[in-house]
Amino acid sequence: MRYLIIHNRYYHVSGPETYLINLKKEIHKHGHHVDVFSMNYSKNINSNFENYFPKPIGNSAYYSFKNQNLSFLEKLRVISSLFYRHDVYKKLNKFLLNNQYDGALVLQFWGKLSPSIFRALRKNNIRTALRISDFGLICGTNTLLKNNKHSEECVHNKLSCIKNKCVDNSYFKSLINKLAQIYFQKKYSENINYIFTCKNTQLLYQKAGFKIHSHHIPTFYPNDFVFKDSFNSNKIIFLGRVDKDKGLHKIIPLIPDSAKIVLEIWGRGLPEYISELKKISANRKNKNIQIMGEINHSDVHTLFIDCIFSIIPSQWHDNLPNSLIESLSNGVPVIAPNYGCFPEFIFNKKNGFLYDNYEDLKDVFKKVLNLNNSEKAQFSFNSTIFAKKAFSSKIHLNKLSEIFSKNKKT
Numbered sequence: 001m002r003y004l005i006i007h008n009r010y011y012h013v014s015g016p017e018t019y020l021i022n023l024k025k026e027i028h029k030h031g032h033h034v035d036v037f038s039m040n041y042s043k044n045i046n047s048n049f050e051n052y053f054p055k056p057i058g059n060s061a062y063y064s065f066k067n068q069n070l071s072f073l074e075k076l077r078v079i080s081s082l083f084y085r086h087d088v089y090k091k092l093n094k095f096l097l098n099n100q101y102d103g104a105l106v107l108q109f110w111g112k113l114s115p116s117i118f119r120a121l122r123k124n125n126i127r128t129a130l131r132i133s134d135f136g137l138i139c140g141t142n143t144l145l146k147n148n149k150h151s152e153e154c155v156h157n158k159l160s161c162i163k164n165k166c167v168d169n170s171y172f173k174s175l176i177n178k179l180a181q182i183y184f185q186k187k188y189s190e191n192i193n194y195i196f197t198c199k200n201t202q203l204l205y206q207k208a209g210f211k212i213h214s215h216h217i218p219t220f221y222p223n224d225f226v227f228k229d230s231f232n233s234n235k236i237i238f239l240g241r242v243d244k245d246k247g248l249h250k251i252i253p254l255i256p257d258s259a260k261i262v263l264e265i266w267g268r269g270l271p272e273y274i275s276e277l278k279k280i281s282a283n284r285k286n287k288n289i290q291i292m293g294e295i296n297h298s299d300v301h302t303l304f305i306d307c308i309f310s311i312i313p314s315q316w317h318d319n320l321p322n323s324l325i326e327s328l329s330n331g332v333p334v335i336a337p338n339y340g341c342f343p344e345f346i347f348n349k350k351n352g353f354l355y356d357n358y359e360d361l362k363d364v365f366k367k368v369l370n371l372n373n374s375e376k377a378q379f380s381f382n383s384t385i386f387a388k389k390a391f392s393s394k395i396h397l398n399k400l401s402e403i404f405s406k407n408k409k410t
Contacts, residue, residue: 082180103404140166198341220396228331242269304330
C-alpha cells in the first residue's frame, strides 16, 4: 500500500507533527510506502518532493502570519486561502499525476494549504481521511472557549462566532472565518472520512453537522510500554504547550508549599505567560514550582522515569494530548479535569485523578502527598495496562487501513 500524509508543515513543532513522524515510521515498519506533502517552509525536513511543495504566503521562515509585516496583497491572499488556493491545487494535482497512492491522510490544512487540496484529491480519485485535532472547523477560536470557559454556542448556532467576535475580537475576521467553515462543510465534507482521537470531540462535531464517515481512532504510542519499578519520587510534571488555555496559572496556587511535592513545567510558551507563572511561583518558601523550558522531543520519555504523576489542567475540552498518551504509556498516572477527552482515558483513582473544580484539585494534591509506595505502584501498573490496550500501534494501523480499503473513492 502507498499512503500520502498531507500537513501544513513538515517540521516538528507540536502534537500533529509528532503524530506525522511517528505514523510515517510505523507505516514503513509494516512494509508500506508513505510520502509527505506540505507547504515549502525553510525549516522543513528534507524531501525529494519539495519542488512540488507550494510556497507559503509571506516569509517561508515563519509559520504564523502574526510574526510578519504582510503587504496588502498578501493579506488578501491570506483571506482567500481560507477558501481556496489555485497554486496549491495545481502543485498537488501535478504531484498526484506523477505519484500513485492508495489513500491520503490529511492532518492540518486550514489557513495554509487551504481546502483546495481536497479538490485535487477528489479529481485524482484518492481515498481521503482528515484527522481532527481541534475544533477549528466549527469554532473561530479552535478551542470552544468563551471568556475562558467551555461553550457550545458555535456547535449549535453558526452565527454565534460572528456575534461573539471569536476571531481576534473582529466582526469581519469572524464573518470570513465562518463563511469559510460553511463553504468547506458544504463543498467537501461528504467526500471525507473524519478521524477523531476521542469520543467527546467526535460527538461535538456530529452535533455541528459532521455526521457521516465518522471514525474513532485514538492516537498510538510508538515506543515500548513501561512498567515502572521505582516510586520514591515526589515530582509531578506538566509537559506540553505552555499557554493560558492550559490553565497552569490556575493550579499553581493550589499546590501545597511543601518540599514533599514538586511541580516541573516543561514546554515552550509565550514569554509574557511564562513570566506570569514565575511571578505566581516566586514567593514560595520551598521553591517547589520549577519552570524548566523546552525539551528535545527525543528526550521526552526520560521525564517520566523520575515522577509519580503528570498533570494536564486544560481549560478547554482537550483532544487527547500527546502528553497523556506518553504519560500513561510510561507508567505515570495523570491528573486532569473531568471533561473533554479525559474521562475516556482516565479512570478516577485507578490510573489517575479526575477533578470537577479547583476545590477538588486541592484535595487531589493532598491525596497525592499521602500515597504510599504500594499505592503509587498500583496507579502506575494500572496506567501501563490501560495504555497497552488503548494506544496500540497495531490496532491504530488496522483501523486506518480499514478506512482506506472500504472506500473506493473520495
